[in-house]
Structure formats: C-alpha cells, structure tokens
Amino acid sequence: MGNVTRTKPVTSSRRGGSGGNRPVKWIFAVLGTGAVAAGVFVGVVKYKDAAVGSPALETSVPTSTVQPAAVTTGPLRSGEGWYDLSLHEPLEIGQGQELVASIVIGVGGQPFENSIRGYLVSSMAQQTNASTWTTDSRCTRLSVWVGKDAASSLTGGTGEFVVEADGEVITSREATSGDAPQHLEVDVSTVDRLRLVDVRGSHDADNAWGTPRVYCTAPPGKLRS
DSSP states (O other): OOOOEESOOOOOOOSSSSSOOOOOOOOOOOOOOOOOOOOOEEEEEEEGGGGOOOOOOOSOOOOOOSSOTTOOSOOOOSSSSEEEGGGGOSSSEETEEEEEEEBBBTTTOEEEEEEEOOSOBBSSSSSEEEEEEEEOOEEEEEEEEEBTTTTSSOOOEEEHHHHEETTEEEEEEOOTSSSSEEEEEEEEETOEEEEEEBOOOSSSOOEEEEEEEEEESOOSSOOOO
C-alpha cells in the first residue's frame, strides 16, 4: 500500500499537473439521468460470483434535468438506498484524491456530480491516489464512471482505475483523454473494506471517478461536514 492519511476535516488543495494544494468547493448536487451517450462503455462485474441483491441501476450518462429518487444527497439517513461515497467520510484517503462537486469525463461532455479527482503521481505500488470506505457487508453494489478529467491542464497518458475489496483487486479499467466515460458496476455484497485506486503518471491528465456510489442498507460512513 502507498502513503495514506487518516481522514481529516476537509482540506483545500490546488489543481496541478503533478499535485499541490488547491481549494475544494463543496456543492452537493443530485445526480440526474439521461440518454446513453454514444461510445459509452458499460461493464458489469460480480465479486466472487455472488448475486447482486439490489434494484437495477441506470447506465446512462447523467444530465442535470432529471432527479432519480434513489440517490442520497441530503442529510445523513438510515435505510436501504443509494449513497454517494464522496459525501461520506472514508476510513483512509490518499494525498492525491480530492472531492469535486462536478466533473466531465473524457469526450462524454456530461457532468458527473459528487465525484473524485486523482491528480498526484500514483501507482499500484505507491497508492497516493486511493480512498477506502468501510462497508461491513451492508452494501451490495458499487456504481461509478471512470476516465480522464476533461478539464485537466494536461491531456496525455493512460489512467488505470482499480477497485479493491478487502485488499483484493476485483476489477480495473484503463482510459485516455480521448475515451468516453466507462461505467463500472460491481457486486460488493461480501466486502468489508472498499478501496478506489487510480494510477497516474507525472505528465498524464488527471483521473476522474464520476459519481461513485454504493447501494446499502445503512450509510457507508459519517456524512461529511
């Protein structure tokens, strides 16, 4: 594992090609739905071949015009439903991942709300860009869109996006700035610790995790202040 720090109150950071501090603006918005964008890649992964015990999830690139009731964007609540990971405190967070109110991925053109950007140099051996949440087997599915940040000052490189369950890699994707958003849908019903890791070279465009969320019977951590 790479260098990680225990979760602290929200800090500020600045955009940069290889890291640094920059301000983070917290705007919690509701994820919308829309028609499937041309060229969007959709992937479904099952962890340990377990059945996913949650309702079907829309796989269209979201817009801001329609608000699905299942998305949790308000005050912390209990009960079954979708919870945005970026709105809840992770158990651990690396120095190179920051939360953003909205992000556009690759050539998709549509914004993804409540997202995560990976901006430091990171590898699987040195996981600077990584965050871990405690799900304690109370969640059944992870949904997230991955790709390169369309607003990044750099445009090169291939980013790798890895989902780990209790220290085991269960799925991964690669993407360049010229790719459309790729949808990952993963069964996490037997997972206690869920980790999102992205790999980025020093001259690569920033990585983007668009609206990562989990379907759970209880929140995946405390609501961020």
